[in-house]
Amino acid sequence: MPKAYSYIRFSSAKQEAGDSISRQVRLSEEYAAKHGLELDTELNMRDLGLSAFDRSNLKKGALGHFLRLVEEKQIPVGSYLLVESLDRLSRDKVMDALSIFTDILRAGIVIVTLSDNQVYSYERTNENWASLIVSIVIMSRANEESAMKSQRLRSAWDAKRRNLANRRLTARCPYWLRPAEGDVGFEFIPERVEVVKRIFQMSLDGVGSATIVKTFNTEGVPLFSEKANGWQNSYVQKILQSPAVYGELHLQLQRDGEITPLEVIPDYYPAIMTKEEWKLVADARASRRTRGGVGKGANLSNLFSGLLRCGYCGGPMNMGGYVETRRGKHKKSKFIACSNARRGLGCKYIQWEYSDFERLVLRFCKAVDFARVLGVNPNVQAEMNNALLRVEAIKQEIADLGVRNESLLDALEKAGQGAAALQLIIDRMKANENKLTALAAEQRHAEDELIRLSNSQVDAAVQQNLIVDLLGRLEKLEGSELHLLRIRLSEAIKRVIARMDTFPGGRWYSEDELEEYRRDLVSAESYEADQIDDMCAKLDTEPNKKHRLLMIVFKNGEHRTVLSSGKVLDQKTPPPAEWDIPTLFESLAFKVFKAAVI
Structure with missing residues (x-):
């Protein structure tokens, strides 16, 4: 059969x-x-x-x-x-x-x-x-x-888009909006808009979605939908990713589980913020995914997670802890130390009490002039002008293609279903539509680059004021408020600082290095023998925690060396030859700077 x-x-x-x-x-x-x-x-x-x-x-x-x-x-x-x-x-x-x-x-x-x-x-x-x-x-x-x-479906949508000034495409909209009276536009639901703004501010401050959700559920922040069972990570992330926040509607075709972008309609919704502000938050989130977010814990134990490197071997500095018992009382202490050394990979295992390290860095952050350190990139404005010209050129190209497609659509309607030229017209329209899709993607890329360049001009004074303000409030808070403030402080620091090279044992010298340095001083023919002996005697031959220091590297490549005393060495290159020897040894910069430049 x-x-x-x-x-x-x-x-x-x-x-x-x-x-x-x-x-x-x-x-x-x-x-x-x-x-x-x-x-x-x-x-x-x-x-x-x-x-x-x-x-x-x-x-x-x-x-x-x-x-x-x-x-x-x-x-x-x-x-x-x-x-x-x-x-x-x-x-x-x-x-x-x-x-x-x-x-x-x-x-x-x-x-x-x-x-x-x-x-x-x-x-x-x-x-x-x-x-x-x-x-x-x-x-x-x-x-x-x-x-x-x-083609008829596309034409119908085209007609709807051309008529946006008189009629909405659809009544569907994000939960913080509702259709306005009549057939045109949307209006804010004020209390929900404030929640959306808070979500973005918390994200900009470095607070992750999970913490935002926990905070909202603990506080009983009203939900946007009665069907939801509490605030969810997925919805907070959806809000953070939504272009509707800055007013754009992204039309997409969803078929068989695949989503194809069709068109972007700007200014369709009332905007809560500008695209530049939205992109700033998006970039901050992307940066946290790349370098790792802030650590968890009751009070965010390490403000500098992801920034700390061992100055001796370049490996990561990890946090450890121990419990000290005195007179029947237990005291928990935390420290940072080289991960490579802890695992027996050749580096020196020297602990740096975390509370001392944090105080040293925060004192530096409070005093340093970020505006002078970071400065302004003189090439940014020229790059922004070029990006702006590219955006305008793409817009004109899109407008020209739109006119051509309108002419082809008229020809298609006149040709009739049985006309021989029907397929040729359809093929040309498809080619134009593919070109429009490519141009729209190129326009979004150019606009994103324009926003990136704009956001790259860090307002250093604002960052410094923010850090100083947060430091002033640090001792006055506790519990969840302290946790959120430390997250904000950690994120503010990471916006301007790229890396911290730590030297928990200071700089010590081998016999060969001491001999080499002695030869350098002798060849300079500027010092008596007893002066040279005295200077070499001041150099450490073993790790010395009294001389510990760290080098803070900023986003623009500038760096500052901070001694354990709190003194900041304000230079980014090896010290000049005319420096007096006592200052040279006090800074320990002769070798440290050389290592940091590599």
């Missing part, structure tokens, strides 16, 4: 809600029973919601799988493929659709169209080629119908 395979396909959700499946199943069962065929029940030959116009049913659907089985000769020759009509197989261009049709026949598979009981086989088609002409006509009509339907 020959085997029959029933192939069922439709492309819209409405058809799934209707009787399309049951109708196609019934027709297949009736045909198989009437003609003595065994109806296959193992293969899932259903492409529900997949398009035959864009070849989705071939690329990733059941029909594509069936054709591969036919090619691998796993479907017996003489089997039947039952379809409601030929347009269920393909709505592609005629020659492409015909190729699929004839390949199936050549493989010895019989195609039956159940709507009109037509039977197509390789032998029959050769004997009665008129049936092939009929199939070509059916395929051509299916392709034209799909192309025209696609």
Whole structure:
């Protein structure tokens, strides 16, 4: 008994809600029973919601799988493929659709169209080629119908977009908005807008989504939807990623689990913030993903996580802890030390009490003039002007393509469905649409670059004022408020500081280094022998915690050396030769700076 395979396909959700499946199943069962065929029940030959116009049913659907089985000769020759009509197989261009049709026949598979009981086989088609002409006509009509339907849908959306000043595209909108009176625009829900602003501010301050969610749920911040079970990470992240916050509507096509960007409509929603402000938060979040976010814990134990490096070997500095017992009382202490040394990889294991280290860094942050250290990049403005010119050029190119497409649409409507030039016009419009999609992506990239350049000009004075303000409040808070403030402080520091090279044992010298230094002093011919002996005697030959120091490297490459006394050495290159020797040794800069420049 020959085997029959029933192939069922439709492309819209409405058809799934209707009787399309049951109708196609019934027709297949009736045909198989009437003609003595065994109806296959193992293969899932259903492409529900997949398009035959864009070849989705071939690329990733059941029909594509069936054709591969036919090619691998796993479907017996003489089997039947039952379809409601030929347009269920393909709505592609005629020659492409015909190729699929004839390949199936050549493989010895019989195609039956159940709507009109037509039977197509390789032998029959050769004997009665008129049936092939009929199939070509059916395929051509299916392709034209799909192309025209696609164009009409696009034209309808185009008309809606052109009419935005008079009518909304849809009443759907983010939860912090509601449709305004009448048919135009949206308006804020004030209390929800304040929550959105708070989410962005907390994120900018370095607070992660999980902490925002926990804070909101603890405080009982009202939800935006009654269906939600408390604040969720996914929704907070969705808000942070939403272009609707700065007013843009991003139109997308979602089909078969894939999302294709179609168009961006600026100023569609009322904006809570500018795109520049939104991008600043997005960049801060991206930076935290790259360098790692702040640590967790009751009070954020390490303000400088991700910044600390060992000055001796370049490895990471990790935090450790121990419990000290005195007179029956337990005291917890934390320290930082080289991870490589702890793991026996050759470096010196020297601990630096974290509380002392934090006080030293915070005292430096409070006193340093960030504006003078960071300065302003003189090339940024020129780069911004170039980016702005590129954005304007892309906008003009998009406008020109839009005019051309309007002309093609007029020609398409005048040509009529049966005109010979129909396909040519459609192809040109598709090419223009592809170009528009590429230009839109290029425009977004250029605009993002413009925003990045704008945000790169760090307002150092503002950062310093923020850090000083946070430091002033640090001792007055406790609990969750202290935790959030330390997160803000950590993020503010990481916006201006790229790395901290720590030297917890100061700088010590080997015998060879001491001898080399002695030769340098002798060759200078500026010192007596007893002076040279005295100077060399001041150098440490073992780690000395009294001489510990750190080098703070800023985002722009500038660095400052901070001694354990709190003194800051204000230079970024090795000290000049005219420095007096006592200052040179006090700074320990002769070797430290040389190592840091590498």
